[in-house]
Amino acid sequence: MSDEIFRIVVIDDSRSVLTLLARLIQTVEGCEPVPFTDPLEALAWCGAEEADLVIVDYIMPEMNGLKFIEAFRALPDRGEIPIVMVTGSDAQTVRYMALQEGATDFLNKPIDNVEFVTRLRNLLVMRQHFKETRKRAEILRQAKEEVDRAFGELRVTHAELEKTRDSLAEAFGVIEESILYASNIQRSILPNPEILITVFADHFIYWDPRDMVGGDIYWCRAWGDGVLFALGDCTGHGVPGAFMTLIVTGAFDRACSEIAPGEVGRLLSRTHQLVQITLKQDTEQGESDDGMELGLCYLMEGQRRMRYAGARFSLFVCPPDGAPFEVKGDKKGIGYRRVPFLQEFSQVEVEVTADRRYYMSSDGLIDQVGSEVRRGFGKVRLLELLGRIGELSMEEQKRIIRKQLLEHQGTESRRDDVSVVGFQLRLESGDSESQAIMEDS
Helix, strand or coil, X not given: CCCXXXXXXXXXCCHHHHHHHHHHHHCCCCEEEEEECCHHHHHHXXXXXXXXXXXXXXXXXXXXXXXXXXXXXXXXXXXXXXXXXXXXXXXXXXXXXXXHHCCCEEEECCCCHHHHHHXXXXXXXXXXXXXXXXXXXXXXXXXXXXXXXXXXHHHHHHHHHHHHHHHHHHHHHHHHHHHHHHHHHHHHXXXXXXXXXXXXXXXXXXXXXXXXXXXXXXXXXXECCEEEEEEEEECCCHHHHHHHHHHHHHHHHHHHHHCCCCCHHHHHHHHHHHHHHHCCCCCCCCCCCCEEEEEEEEEECCCCEEEEEEEXXXXXXXCCCCCCEEEECECXXXXXXXXXXXXXXXXXXXXXXXXXXXXXXXXXXHCCECCCCCCECCHHXXXXXXXXXXXXXXXXXXXXXXXXXXXXXXXXXXXXXEEEEEEEECCCCCCHHHHHHHHHC
């Protein structure tokens, strides 16, 4: 039985019997006797308090046991409390009448102590099960009331919810249509694929915004007597990142017109200044602290060299007979308040051969965390991968890089836009057709 106290009402006009029964009850753990010699007093107590078991004598002067059981069962919420009648009579008629009035069990006089305690325990187990069932029923009743109340509130607000849903669906449709149109605008500033085919002997562009629009951008254009190829990673992704690509594209276009061709370090510096000016990062009024990381390759026609400059961006070089290596850019980005307005960027000369392969990657690939290892893809993994797949066509390399990224990512969500470019240079002098295409760019 549980730790609760069971109150046992005992009614007998004989004080000696009453005392005996009370002592037997006290031998059962968790039981408390409530003795009465007067059945009327017992009935009054039972109307005000809840007993767990009633033991009543049959023959008593003011009210016999049958009348007491009848009166007790008439009390509110007293129909499930066990009642034991104690009688010295073996008459079946008395037992039938007691059962009809609501008695649960019988004990014969003289009382057998072992039988009494055993029956008491059994009846209390039944009583305990009933009380637990009643508690669960009350919990269910309260839960049903809560559900009914909540359902009523839901019905009241159903019309408002439907109206809100329709408004949200309409707003989402407008936003989605706007972003799709913005995606078309962003893609329109990407270089014509024919230009890339003309400039490179082989190449791939793996440009995969996380959302419909993104913060990664790449350019390929004529600059003086050479070709400028660039990959940039702007702050953020989605719509904010796409806005930054347009701002940086405008700054980059203007910088190309102001800086002498071939000076890629100065080109980065001027682009940085124009971005800060546009975003008012050179004043106290501007609120933006955004910018980009950018890698620039200047391909000089007819010469076996390439100039590279990077703003927190690297160029990866894969020679045919050696391990891939990294050409690091400067540790400052383009824009951002913390970068000095007169920030200078260095440029390096990179050896060019027809069988060398060159790659640039935004941090969307390098920083992507994997679901199993909980680490980023990393530059070491990328260089090792490029060393293994370098003899394949560029298009096949793109497929493998994408596959490796997805396997590494696993169940993790995509964190950023992903952009990886790879190319082999065409060393022969360009013909008139290729020159015309570049001039059109």
